[in-house]
Amino acid sequence: MSYLKSTFVFLFVLQLSACAWLESVGLNSAKFGIAGESAAVAKPPSDQRAYRYTVLENGLKVLLISDAGADKAAASLDVNVGSRQDPENYQGLAHFLEHMLFLGTEKYPEAGSYQAFITAHGGSHNAFTSFEDTNYFFDISADSLEPALDQFAQFFVAPLFNAEYVGREVNAVNSEYRARIKDDRRRELAVFKAQVNPAHPFAKFSVGNLQTLHSDNEAALREQLLAFYQRNYSANIMALTVIGRESLDELEAMVRPKFSGVANRERQLDAIVAPLFKAGDLPRWINIQPVQNRRSLSVNFPVPDAEPHWRSKPLNYIGNILGHEGEGSLLSVLKSKGWADGLSAGESLNYQGGAMFGIEVALTEVGLKHADEIVALIYQNIAQLRAQGVERWRFAEQAGLAIQGFLFRAQPAPINDVVQLSMAMQKYPAAEVMRAPYLMDDYQPELLAEFLAAMRPDNSFITLVAPGVKPTIDIPRYQVGYSKRPITQGELAAWASGSSKALTLPAKNNFVASDFSLKRGRGESKPVPVPSAAPIELWLNTDDIFELPKAKLYLQLATEKASSDAESLAKTEMWLRMVKDQLNELTYPAQLAGLDFDLDVDWRGIEISIGGFNQKQGELLAQILAALKSPAWQENRFARLQAQRLRQFENAVKQSPYQQLIAELPRMLNHENPGLAAHEAATRKLTMAGVAAHAKAVLESVQLRMLLDGNFDQQDAQQLAKLVTKVLPVKPSPTKPMQHISQLSETNTLREIAAEHDDSAALLYLQSAETGKQARVAMGLTAQILSADFYHQLRTRKQLGYVVSASVYPQREVGGLIFLVQSSVVDAATLQAEINQYVKDWLAAGVDEATFRQHKASLLKRLAEQPENLWEAAGRHWQDLLENYAEFDSREQLVQALNALSYDDWLAAAKRDLGATSQRGVLLYAAGKWPNHLPVGKPVQSAEEFKANLPAYSFK
Template sequence: MKYLKSAFLLVLVLQFSACANLDDIWPGSAKASSSVIKPLSDQREYRYIRLENGLKVLLVSDAAADKAAASLDVNVGSRQDPEDYQGLAHFLEHMLFLGTEKYPEAGAYQAFITAHGGSHNAFTSFEDTNYFFDISADSLEPALDQFAQFFVAPLFNAEYVGREVNAVNSEYRARIKDDRRRELAVFKSQLNPAHPFSKFSVGNLNTLQSANEDALREQLLAFYERNYSANIMSLTVIGRESLDELEAMVLPKFSAVENRQRQLEVIAEPLFKAGDLPRWINIQPVQNRRSLSVNFPVPDAEPHWRSKPLNYIGNILGHEGEGSMLSVLKAKGWADSLSAGESLNFQGGAMFGVEVALTEVGLAHVDEIVALIYQNIEQLRAQGIEHWRFTEQAGLAMQGFMFRAQPAAINDVVQLSMALQRYPAAEVMRAPYLMNDYRPKLLSEFLAAMRPENSFITLVAPGVKTTTEVSRYQVDYSVRPLTAAELTGFLPPESASLTLPAKNNFVASDFGLKSGAGGGKPVRVASAAPIELWLNTDDVFELPKAKLNLLLASGQASGDVDALAKTEMWLRMVKDQLNELTYPAQLAGLDFDLDVGWRGIEISIGGFNEKQGELLAELLTALTSPDWQESRFARLQAQRLRQFENAVKQSPYQQLIAELPRMLNHENPGLAAHEAATRKLTMAAVAEHAAVVLNSLQPRMLLDGNFDQADAKKMAKLVAKALSVKYAQTAPLQHISHLAVANTVREIAAEHDDSAALLYLQSGETGMSARVAMGLTAQILSADFYHQLRTRKQLGYVVSASVYPQRDIGGLIFLVQSSVVDSASLQTEIKQYLSDWLETGVDEATFAQHKASLLKRLAEQPENLWEAAGRHWRDLLENYQAFDSREQLVQALTDLSYADWVAAVNRDLANGSQRGLFLYAAGKWPKNMPVGPRVESPEAFKRELPAYPFN
């Protein structure tokens, strides 16, 4: 066994703490570098440089990387929008992608990234705009060359102004019924109008004054020239090249970014004007949801990142263990969940909030719940500022940093580029975790702001009385008259049941690394326990962490919709019962899940390996001996029924995506049938069903990570002891619809003005060759489909084409949501696109380029332990016991000739030979119906079709 001694860990922590005052001390030199403080397992090399133009750059050399990535953050966002052009920063983000002086073709960047196995995106927030991409590691240099030009010489072509302002408007329209957006709109309406956060950040045709495109472009150019300055930009690049090579790659490309000496103004205005608080707002939601939040304006916590006062307070108020606020509320039947923490931050200020998801019963007790929140804060103020609590939180955070699982490169670069704007370069990785400065007086100062008279309270619930509307989001709300004295009157005598968290018993202390056979793939382990047991002792990522996956296979668990509904409710009861116990485990880096699928019940545990056995034992005990409480059952059943009700109120494109597997997978019931089965459940029927399922289980377990054979056998014995294992049962099968040559049409009744369309095309053949042919087709046409239907024709904000395999069945989906045309027109546009694409054809050179790119993507190694474990588990479940599904795909693609691919494309995509399923939402055009044979329900559709069986 390899050991990472605790004493050694302590020495490292102390050494790193000694570097805590390293600062950004290298301006003006492109040769200077720093030792970025990094996790123990991180083998990458880092270099920080500051270019002569002031641009901050973090270079990350990872010799083993299959994917390169880059992110550039501009410390400018909607905060800088002009009052009469709100949404301009967001609009600029859209326009920046549409050509530069060096690369003038709109869509060329997107096409290049896609053709080389990558992805790209951007986002605009209040104080940042971030642009990012990933790509095959050997294509980083040309991708960076195109990327850099966005910040050197963008064209902002006048011909695209009208098109892209429509895209921004479509993005706004697509989320007009999103409750979070609507609540944010009401919140902004209550702020001090002089504070920049009160502005409308998304933008639409009105706020961007789209009728005058010339004026809008002038505003766009002025905004760019004023704000896009190298001295407020930060760039992170990850590549397999050496640091010197990366520096030589970046320096000439980004040194040309102009330094306009932009200095960000201090926000002088308060978030709320004097006398505005306390305030209580009632909001009518779209979905059937009930929430109560109490927020407080507090000082800016960012300067105190070494102390993290709001993290400390949020961790205590948001605790879910015994005696916590959530525990008390659940016992009363008033709440389903609770969260606490920083809800808004900006230069110079922040807000802290506690949000409670209410039950119907809880809605009648909102005043008492608000009082309980105040009481818990007062309890923390009086009793909870203790050094041991801070030390425990700091220790858990430092463990999280030291043994951080490396994120995907595209996520890592975004996090690091934003961190460069906020922390010293040496601390960009550690700073989000660091708590090394215990300051009780500072904690008291933040808690002092969390008093009743400083409250902004929001109640969101169906049926609340409303008197006013924010027309932009069509959201009704009202202000409940309230005084500080009334709020103080809510306070009852102190609740004896409300306690502060106890010490956490799940904190890991053994960081030893286990030794095993290695090889990178799981092996079957012979065990005395009657369990199919697999083990992969990791020798790649070298973390004291692991992933445990356990399948309790049973045809009884989800054999029909009634059985599925019963098993779901049983598992929900178990998870709710365990919440007080398992929440400290989650804080200590141990996550778990418990779910049901067509194979049976799946249990997964991930995180530090030391305590996983203890957590698994608790899970199995609760699974086999649930605490059958009628009150808990009623609360969870009502919660599940609300989820069904709210599913039909999501955005149209989300509903179409969710409906597709219900149409294809025979074991996946339709939404209406699933809801009906859940509605008729009784606790007695669920308990009886659980007993039956427990007598029909076939366990299959895979341990991946820092486990050895002794650990695996111990876990197997634990499972065998807890469960009645039956090998005689017949393993369940999965059945996937075998579509006929047709374009069957099904309408989804989405409550939204936008139309939406999803065309699914199933391959006419099964097997690896058909799968990779579809995958290659998706890669070749996806960027062009997006460019033609979104950029050129401006049909909508949501436009995508992607591969959609189902086991060994290849498939493609084409998806569009539109605020400007009906679903029949979308059907015509998608069909016309396919017809034009087939007619234009793809030459053999393009085929070869994309094939090589896809081969690289398929051969990419997992970026972290969790991705590796996920791949292994999927292979095991799908009976690739050599764990070689990727290798088989690579071989199939290698063997795919141009002629074979062309034949497959014509077979699967040509009009008249398509095995298609067209799902749509009519939006505000109910009479304009797509053409094709119609089906009314998933059950009726699947009854009429043969199915491919899979075990």
């Protein structure tokens, strides 16, 4: 597949051009408001919001979006400055500044006030630092935008950068670095940075740690911080996007005075002129020893900067063809030889002045032995594209689907939208900030040839990642070893001259939709049952809200046989993996044409889901069902997929400690979810014959349930139901599966996870003593009230670690709460003590009724929020159907329960569920480098042991 995600993966059947396609299906760009005055922001026809682009007197670019029906407001400010600007002797400074900016301003000096305000008003916030950008963003209840913006703006007007927080926050940066020290992608990046031209700013260490930020001299670090801010944080290289329910005039009146105070220091950013690699550095082959059991081979090429050619998108075009997964593709050929599990292609690095394009292959164990042959095939595929693939119809195909993707764009959540748009304003003309990522209206074959000409064997940076390679060079910062493999002139010549008859370029895509007419619903917004002669429970919601020619189809094959124990779950998983792999070549064009599908298994049985343009969903469903019923049982495919699954189990225990604790918790609570060791053992014992027999038995007795949500009508629903029951003429199962959730006792239970990491970690899960809606909302309200303070106390003030959070964790009707910390500075016993002390102090300090009312009102607004798009709406409906809310009113019931929750009742529940003597909880922990400093409690050795000794709540 392409590195470039669905927004950029465009293939469409066209003979002449994107404009010709638009006319052929009755769509005209002017008709849909995507051509016109340059001052207007081009937007899709389904987008009913109002837009205004303006530039403040200080040069700050602003995009205002008025959405009268919005439940959530959001804002993002992008600074066109990142780790590229780090001083050589203070690497990581841009990232450190991002951390410090949250810790108080002249107008709002309290360090945790911004986070507390956002949380108290139903919002979230974050920031990130990249090579050329630093982006700050938040969302919040729509009626609280103005005060949130006032606090947000002060980050860029008058931050304090208090000296008292310098030492604390540099420890947080160091903890962030330490938390990912065994992340293979970070380690591979460290090796890459060691290879590039030292004069290129990408060679710098962007994260930062105690050493590079000189934590032993806090005064000097603060001076550097202030100088960096004064030099680089300038209004003329900032872009702000704000979404609110207010009118455009009201939004501008809100934004202009708040952000006009941002200083314009007239910062100018020149393109990077130093080459990424010095003359003579390429070709180069690097072997890297990974932490996880993974094998990958990548070939990357430095290429010109593609950003100025955004109307042609040469790297998108090349990546879409080389990353294709259909018949005759590079991946298809590699899979047929048993050498690869996956492949991706596309732009792997971009910066102002240059870029890199790469092809990465996920290798099998057999494929590792054929690395040179795979490299040769990559060059042969590029040569084939160079000779045959630069064709107008191929470009038009991609361009047409690009426009289609824009015209029928599903509106993302506001917080995602503002981040994308604020960054887009740094790249594209104001009128094109929404459309530019999709636009391909300038076919330049000579430009494509120029980029392809750079993709030569002698201009290659090759990386092989595999266990067992022999490192000769170490990078201590990430504890990674690597070696350089010489490349001979004979190898270069052989790679450049070969050819493969098996490789073919993609054919035209026959899965593209051409019918974009909209079905009319009943004016309601929830599914209704549809009568069907077939033995299937059928539900339909014809959408009248989002008005897109798209839909979501869910089909459940409910049966206990699919996952009653570790063995049956492993067999069902392997069966579905076989089916998906078999379908990949056939369905990949469908995915490129806007149709996604998935096959999954859980305690209820098997679930099929399809999403995208509704016109071709029936064709895709027929293919999925046929393969599910009669897979092509091939031993080589089975062996490859089984080995791939076993590697996933092996790698699961090498993830960061906090990730392993989060993954282990549902295994402790859900009786139908087997422990990791049991699941792996069952997978290891599988045979293809056993899986085939299991698949046949599962399909003999299931209950069928289907939901169609979106641009379907009753006739569509009945036809699809008929298709399902024709392909799967099943005998209905007499019983429905049941879910069992552990009912915890008042015992301090411990479960150690043996993570291969120096950091310690602790996750405390507390379960409500009562079940039902009121217990759930009480626990949810508790989480909202204390989450920001827990983060501030344990991360900002005490600096226990980078990963610190408290959040609600409901399981059906069982309320729950988790406290999570990962630390590089203290042991798990200390983390347990700190979490327990925090809970004790929080209960002792109490929460007044006014705070309770404020957070209750905020949570009520969050529960009442409407879906942002068709996919979220369909997901809610399906979840309600699965959990037996026939009126699709689970949220309404939670709102009713929260409205009925009094201050006294909530306080009593909080004291009961969080009190030291009445807690029903379990502590999961990783000891890290402190194996002799362990938490206190009753240990259990496995999830099975834990669940075997507990009663369970039961749910259908």
